[in-house]
Amino acid sequence: MSGDSVLELGVTAGNAFLLAFPSLFSIINPIGGAFIFDGVMREADHAQRTKVAARVGLYAMLIMFGALWVGAYVLNFFGVSIDALRIAGGLVVAASGWKLLSAGEQNPDRKGAAQRTASGNVDDPLQLAFFPLTLPLTTGPGTIAVAITLGSVRPAYGLGLIAFFIGVSLAAAANAALIWIAYRYADRVTALIGATARHVIVRLSAFLLMCIGVQIIVGGAGDIVGGWGGL
Numbered sequence: 043m044s045g046d047s048v049l050e051l052g053v054t055a056g057n058a059f060l061l062a063f064p065s066l067f068s069i070i071n072p073i074g075g076a077f078i079f080d081g082v083m084r085e086a087d088h089a090q091r092t093k094v095a096a097r098v099g100l101y102a103m104l105i106m107f108g109a110l111w112v113g114a115y116v117l118n119f120f121g122v123s124i125d126a127l128r129i130a131g132g133l134v135v136a137a138s139g140w141k142l143l144s145a146g147e148q149n150p151d152r153k154g155a156a157q158r159t160a161s162g163n164v165d166d167p168l169q170l171a172f173f174p175l176t177l178p179l180t181t182g183p184g185t186i187a188v189a190i191t192l193g194s195v196r197p198a199y200g201l202g203l204i205a206f207f208i209g210v211s212l213a214a215a216a217n218a219a220l221i222w223i224a225y226r227y228a229d230r231v232t233a234l235i236g237a238t239a240r241h242v243i244v245r246l247s248a249f250l251l252m253c254i255g256v257q258i259i260v261g262g263a264g265d266i267v268g269g270w271g272g273l
Contacts (some may be wrong), residue, residue, distance in 0.1 A: 058209025
């Protein structure tokens with residue numbers, strides 16, 4: 043392989059990383075998610091939080107890998123369009139954001155009771171790592187939709203395809219590492235900022251999550267309507 047070919051592959055991988063990393067980071071929002079993680083794991087000690095944070099990071103990476111590598115192929119097999127996936131994912135994300143945003147207003151003790159039931163009465167807090175902490179709170183339908191969309195713009199074949207998947211996989215791994223770091227130290231950060239600030243940030247994060255879901259729906263619906271106009 044010539045030096046020019048190696049350089050081209052490196053550029054392809056680098057461009058794929060630069061495309062995927064911010065796209066995934068913006069939808070995952072590990073900083074905001076860390077405060078939600080802290081709320082769900084409030085009854086757990088720091089050692090348990092550390093284990094769960096590592097497991098959430100691992101699960102999130104695997105979900106992103108699956109969506110990036112085979113998501114587009116699965117959609118093609120079942121005849122589901124990217125726009126339909128975006129709308130469905132946006133609905134779920136918006137609903138999750140609304141549920142988190144309005145939980146305290148409906149019943150201030152409901153969320154706390156659910157957390158005590160989940161973490162206090164469950165022998166192994168790691169049972170919370172996949173659901174609900176990874177899916178849908180960290181890498182939910184919105185992240186999956188973004189990852190599949192990224193995977194769908196892959197080169198058709200050859201070494202360029204391999205370089206592309208290396209780049210997007212590194213982006214997914216980097217985001218998973220940020221999730222692990224943010225979640226691992228979420229309790230210490232919230233202890234520094236205080237309960238009131240934590241409550242405000244959690245609500246703002248939930249509202250942002252709902253807005254992201256609505257934006258995903260609007261984008262998917264707009265592309266569908268635009269496609270109809272071109273018929």
